[in-house]
Amino acid sequence: MRITNAYCIVTSPGRNFVTLKIVTDEGVYGIGDATLNGRELAVASYLNDHVIPCLIGRDPQRIEDIWQYLYKGAYWRRGPVTMSAIAAVDTALWDIKAKVAGLPLYQLLGGKSRDGVMVYAHANGRDIEEALDRVDYYREKGFKAIRVQTGVPGLDKVYGVQKGEAYEPAIRSAAPDETLWATEPYLDHAPRLFEAVRDRFGWDLHLLHDVHHRLTPIEAARLGRSLEPFRLFWMEDPTPAENQEAFRLIRQHTTTPIAVGEVFNSIHDCRELIQNQLIDYIRATVVHAGGITHLRRIAGLAELYQVRTGCHGATDLSPVCMGAALHFDTWVPNFGVQEYMIHSAETDAVFPHAYSYADGALHPGEAPGHGVDIDEELAAKYPYTPAYLPVARLRDGTMWNW
Ligand SMILES: O=C(O)C(=O)C[C@H](O)[C@H](O)CO
Ligand SMILES: [Mg+2]
Numbered sequence: 001m002r003i004t005n006a007y008c009i010v011t012s013p014g015r016n017f018v019t020l021k022i023v024t025d026e027g028v029y030g031i032g033d034a035t036l037n038g039r040e041l042a043v044a045s046y047l048n049d050h051v052i053p054c055l056i057g058r059d060p061q062r063i064e065d066i067w068q069y070l071y072k073g074a075y076w077r078r079g080p081v082t083m084s085a086i087a088a089v090d091t092a093l094w095d096i097k098a099k100v101a102g103l104p105l106y107q108l109l110g111g112k113s114r115d116g117v118m119v120y121a122h123a124n125g126r127d128i129e130e131a132l133d134r135v136d137y138y139r140e141k142g143f144k145a146i147r148v149q150t151g152v153p154g155l156d157k158v159y160g161v162q163k164g165e166a167y168e169p170a171i172r173s174a175a176p177d178e179t180l181w182a183t184e185p186y187l188d189h190a191p192r193l194f195e196a197v198r199d200r201f202g203w204d205l206h207l208l209h210d211v212h213h214r215l216t217p218i219e220a221a222r223l224g225r226s227l228e229p230f231r232l233f234w235m236e237d238p239t240p241a242e243n244q245e246a247f248r249l250i251r252q253h254t255t256t257p258i259a260v261g262e263v264f265n266s267i268h269d270c271r272e273l274i275q276n277q278l279i280d281y282i283r284a285t286v287v288h289a290g291g292i293t294h295l296r297r298i299a300g301l302a303e304l305y306q307v308r309t310g311c312h313g314a315t316d317l318s319p320v321c322m323g324a325a326l327h328f329d330t331w332v333p334n335f336g337v338q339e340y341m342i343h344s345a346e347t348d349a350v351f352p353h354a355y356s357y358a359d360g361a362l363h364p365g366e367a368p369g370h371g372v373d374i375d376e377e378l379a380a381k382y383p384y385t386p387a388y389l390p391v392a393r394l395r396d397g398t399m400w401n402w
């Protein structure tokens with residue numbers, strides 16, 4: 001079996017996605033997500049200009065060898081652009097292998113470890129009342145785990161919150177939107193929010209919260225401690241994780257569980273966090289962390305230290321990534337939870353998929369491969385439009401972490 005063709009499909013059904021399609025001489029094809037929010041065309045160029053020419057003629061069944069060839073062969077290791085490109089190839093190759101075998105991908109990974117993949121929804125509100133209504137909405141839909149974010153008094157725009165139904169942080173424009181951040185009002189507000197959620201809905205619900213890298217380690221420690229009475233499932237990205245050692249300080253002060261890793265692209269980004277048991281959940285997922293092949297290694301390391309998975313699943317990760325992640329989640333022994341930020345109807349139409357939601361869980365489906373396809377004709381109707389994630393500044397104008 002040989003790879004005869006490979007190409008990128010860039011489409012924008014409401015937001016930008018990059019998809020790699022690999023075609024073989026036997027007519028079987030596979031697809032992989034290559035979307036890197038706000039830097040989409042860099043990955044498309046990496047694939048088109050540097051990876052695809054090296055793939056033609058290779059045996060698509062040699063997934064491990066191709067992974068090593070692309071990783072070691074570039075000389076320049078790691079980084080989100082490289083690892084997203086490798087992930088797209090890897091995902092497409094696993095898709096092909098499973099289609100050839102006539103099996104859903106989770107069967108090749110080792111079979112089912114669970115009957116369904118527990119997912120968490122996003123309840124966002126401009127204020128506490130609005131957030132409570134959204135929690136209620138998702139509870140009614142059967143979700144067992146809900147992430148809750150609200151506006152903060154005195155701040156105009158806050159991560160996770162937006163007027164209207166669908167939250168989409170990447171704004172279509174030539175340059176990023178500028179937002180304002182202040183830590184003190186947030187630290188005062190967050191415990192009030194979770195107190196209100198527990199008062200109204202009780203304790204039979206997993207609650208999650210994303211700090212989105214905004215705090216210093218000692219501020220994160222204070223937040224974790226102030227949230228302890230409300231028993232969170234996790235507090236996510238409390239501080240930027242380039243300095244893995246910083247989490248030791250947070251850990252020394254709080255028992256609120258910590259989730260980190262949606263921006264990680266390699267096992268080396270989380271090795272110390274995992275080996276020193278400084279986190280409880282690892283958020284790396286298929287598209288940004290080198291595909292199924294590399295994510296499996298991260299999960300294997302994490303398992304040794306009782307760190308569980310919590311794959312990133314925002315809407316900037318395409319349904320192709322979600323499909324592949326659900327097969328991974330169905331198999332991985334140390335599964336924790338899967339993020340599920342629901343895609344728009346336009347996106348779902350471009351990416352027909354076998355996965356489905358029922359009663360708080362997603363199911364990957366039984367279609368051979370990862371079960372997600374792309375309608376190329378429809379995709380062509382949504383041309384790429386530049387869009388960027390916002391930036392954040394402190395009140396005095398200092399650049400901060402968005
Ligand atoms: O889903 C989350 O937890 C996020 O933090 C979403 C990110 O801001 C988003 O995926 C960035 O592209
Ligand atoms: Mg996050």
